[in-house]
Amino acid sequence: MNVYTSLPVYTGDVSGVCSALYELGGMIVIHDPSGCNSTYNTHDEIRWYDHPSLIFISGLKESDAIMGNDQKFIDDIIASANDLQPRFIVLVNSPVPYINGTDMEAICHQVSEKTGIPTFYVPTNALHDYAHGISLAFTSLAKAFTFKRGEKIPHSLNILGVTPLDYTSATCVSSMKQVLSAFKVVSVWAKEASLEELEKSLLAQVNLVVSSSGLALAKYLYKNYGMPYVIGVPLEALQETITTLLEKAIATGENQSIINSIHGDKKVTLIGEPILAHSLGTVLTRDYALDYRVLCDLEDHKGLLRKEDLACHDEKHMQAYLQDSPYVIADPLYRKIVSTKLITLPHLAMSGRLFLKDIEDVITMKVGGMCDEFK
């Protein structure tokens, strides 16, 4: 249990799944009475108005939940799927069917059998954050896939962990590709990418993990297919660094990371998604001689924080941690717990559409411009 009186919660896991799979031509069904879809498409999905995606809720009723009537759910999915003919079907869970122990895997099996459409379950329960949901979505999709096999494409990579929740600007993907122009980008999980492109992922030599949401998939592909990965964001200012790490990973088959072992410093604290925070911090260290530390209140941070960094959900604890940091780089909503200088970096998964107009392309953003204060 956690009490929040100064901060909102991050986007939830169910929304994370929807965001991750939005553009792939599937039908996503949230087994939920109401609200999940509205919350997601109001605050966390900037594509909803203009780019249709087949995301629905089951409209679960109390009597069906209590009596265990899964048949209506199954029939409704089949009816819509037969009419709308999605590429695949994904079932997503919410608290009540999670507590009831609804057998979602069995339902997937039945739906798949009746429709002939690949159907799989992403085991959310609405109790986790978006990054966790995206991780589950990507790994579930990868497990459900039959990947295309063949010769590796020379100097090629996949980018893992791209959704509008972390990379909101419409130009982010093209900017990443521009920075990585020395490589062939086989797939981007999962923005401006097709299912066919994702199915070719094994043809790439290396994976580039640009958010914590992509790390579980990277580990899965490393473990099962021996693909090495690099952790880091291809910021324009980090082109050379990221290129070097990618080439090293391709050459050695060993995983690489932008997160270095240099001790952090409290002068600048970056709050938010840890891989982006470390990437920005790396620029600060290299170009401005400013060591940094990371405060992460997302769940999936294992291996992404150093000992000076902090993983924390408790806003009182966070407030105390930030007190001795003269500069904080974070979403504007952190203002309430920051008593020192806050340099704002809006994050859709935190502040939703409140500062949408102010969100820049973080790949091409002048990190130095953000740090004029430090000069």
Added chain:
Amino acid sequence: MEKIALSIGEASYPEPFSIGLEYNPPVHVTWNIVHIGMQVPDSMQVYICATNCMRGVIMTAYEMGAEDRFACITLEESDILRGDMEKQIIDGVSESIRRYDKPLKAVIVFPVCIHKVLSTDLNYVYKTLRARFPDLIFMEAYMDPLSQKEGLPPDQRLRAVMYDGVQPLKCDGGVNLLGSEVVHDRYSDLCDLIKNRPLRQLQGMRYSDYLQLGASTLNICTYSGGDYGIQALSKRLNQDYLYLSSSFDYEEIDQQRTLLCERLGISAPEGEKEACEEALAALKGLLQDIEIVIDYVGITRPLSLARLLLDHGFHVTQVYLDTIFTEEKKDFDYLQAHYPHLTLLPTIHSHMRVYQNKDPDVLAIGPKAAYFRKTPHFVNMIENGGLWGYKGILGLCELMKEAYLEEKDPAVIVPRKGLGCECVL
């Protein structure tokens, strides 16, 4: 593919559509429980739920600039399994109150579906909280959409408990107009008819004004979603109650005006029927045969309005609704008999996700109709927008004229939450 649009002639009452999986269109102008609860002065809201469920309500509070009056208690798996949910709620709500630094009279507590499924002892929770904070009023709300199709939806329950701070006062003959999120003023006959008595509406009240609701003799509700709550208030305070439906039918309007005037002890003045006829004729002259579509979000009696407009020669083609309300049965029967080709369309059916009917030459009355037809000509309104009676018809004619003459972008307007509420976007 299943046929989605029905002619009213072939539709059945009250559920014309078989709705399975549900789509949520990007139209968010209606008020949700956060907006509604914020109308209680000097109150805070505390929600106890899963992160994903919390996100929608907390961001609503932020978008209306009221996050300071909001607290979240998020749950994890271990919290659900631990078996002490009552203690967790009590501790979480207590901590939220301790951190609150504004004047506070009432705490609106929102447990959720999880607590229902776990059979959390909420009586014990409230008893303990009331003993711990005797100066505060604890309002027993619920965010349990699980029950909304077979019981009381969360908004209707909230409209009942949000007056728990009001106690009977010495009667001053006032009238409370409650149960809806819109203000009645120049486009409502009710304001004219009640002009000699204090007329109390909830919006923008201070706590002292809120308490004064207990001095009124009569409660009026014009919105079916508020009927349960205002009836409950009336019963508790022993106040008279009237449900005055927002009809567009002259005869029904007259009947309701007469009913109200009897309760007020005044003779019913003549309604502005002739003015309405003139306004409708002038509007028809302007619009000619332009296609008109109506939705249930903007208009609480969409079939009643369709009937009025069709009877006056307007080219109404579509009504967007998911169910036909009981109070619309007569209008439904009339339209079936006289205008069987009028089309009914659902708003939440999964096929509406791919329904495309872009047409800038349509006049939409209501935000969902505007979205589905992607028209820049629309009346943006919820819950009838305070239109009631003859003045309501006159007001609607003005709004339709304005919508016809001036374009606005639905993509910018209809995704905004809580029309008429504070919005910081």
